Amino acid sequence: MSKAILMARLVAASAFTLAAALAADGAETVPDFAGVWGRNTIDYSAPATGKGPIQNISGSRNVMVGDYKDPMLKPWAAEIVKRNGEIAKTGDAFPTAHNQCWPEPPPYILGNQQLQVLQQKDQVTLMYSHSSQVRRVRLNGSHPATLTPSWYGDSIGHYEGDTLIVDTVGIAVAPLSTVDRYGTPHTEALHVVERFSMVEQSRVSAEPVRNGGFQGVNDDAVDRGYKGKVLRVDFTVDDPGTFTMPWSGAVVYNRAKGLFIEDVCAENIHDYVTGRDSAVPVAKTTLLVGD
């Protein structure tokens, strides 16, 4: 048999095999989120319709005074936001999960400057630059009937066309638990749904990337020359213990400039928002002494 004939037969056979394999597996395609993604802000954008996130009422993007009169806040949550805002107005940073090196649950973790999405058949791994945080999303599974609360919660996901949908529950409540940069708290009822998709850059107008970064940051984490699609995450927050209604927001990641950064929380005392070094606790001796 000549090579040409063999090739023709094998191509025909391979076409059958390819089709059969795809048919057997549903022939689905999934969006490709590969690469390093970057943001210059930690804000959430408001949705096109419906209730959006808490807004900054300070008049300065670097003074974190959340609108504690937002009607979606239950009184106890409003009081916390108000108290944090009063600290912020003095020029200090109030304690957050971010500046205290605690894990950041969704949606708060969307404020991280860089993101990598590692897609595998049964799992999506979300890697964030600040303090090398990692979230793990089981694909096509369900939440366990009994869930032990954890910092990042229990995340499951599935692809719906060109969108990855991640559903998270079971997020632990700690003293600095928060869902946004204003220190808005949450309860264990917190339920976050994120929708990851690739969008044309013309659709990112909601993201204030053109405003540059924070005061004090020699930044610009994004590649300004990149013309391709960008990664958008639309999310919905539902927590009847904290909010009177569900609310939504969005963030957009552009292609990051450079490699994935190594941002170690424990060695950084600079607060980007206030432009000051944090007054971190100090020891009187050089050694840690056991009891």
Place this chain on the structure above:
Amino acid sequence: MNRNDHVKTRFPIAGLIFTAMIAAVGGSAQAAPSIPDFSGLWARTTFGYDLAASGPGPLRNLARRSNGTSDAFKLVGDYHNPILKPGAAEVVRQHGEVSLASRSYPDLSNECRPLPPPYVLRIAQMQMLQEKDRVTILYIQDHQFRQVRLNTSHPAHVTPSWQGDSVGHYDGDTLVIDTIGIKTRPGSMIDMYGTPHSAALHVVERYRLIDGEAAKEAVERSEREYGRPTTEPVYVDFDYKGKGLQVRFTVHDEGTFTTPWSSAVTYRRSGSEWGEIACAENTSAYYPGATTTVPHADKPDF
């Protein structure tokens, strides 16, 4: 831009079938080499490195229990080990004195810093995510991860970082990871005895699946030396009969050591789900068996 520019097939096996058939027709093309499958969760029960049967090896704990095994609650590295240069030996000796006084010395692990290789091998649970051009290693402690670029070289100029610059390749059934560019700071260490390192640190790790029985023996040998931590969850599935994961590694650092030295650690299949260990909320020092008195402020900061 076409929408499909950002869409990839979920099932690359179809493409592989096609590629393999074309390669078969071509006749001259080589079959794609298979690579080892490191998927799943892996776990260890000890923090230490295997002691060398011969040749230069890691430090041994001088503090022993009455039965001759390592005293897990006293970490006194053998500062007489000839691999140590004098300066490094002195650092190890000082750490040992602190530990003998039932205190904890500052450690990358108890100070919430990233752990570079090989010290990162102490972490009890890990997962390897293998991609075509990259291997990502996730560790349970403080959600650390390392990224290894495959089939490429280190940059000409490496900016030092906590976990260094790692490149790798498959050598038959073995993943070889080469790491340089690990930054130094006061307290930099490569083992639980606080052995320091210099900017010249160069670590080569070789990951390979081994038979279940061999893995079991290796883990039990390690436990005979180090014991099992008594206060930490044990992640290993002791009933699992399948393969284990062995990591042989060699440490080169002429600024710290008189000679390269080698050791190994062995993981077995984890029997529990992925855990979540947040360093910032943990004040328990496992080996001293006490809660660490972390640095504190005399007045609230906020």
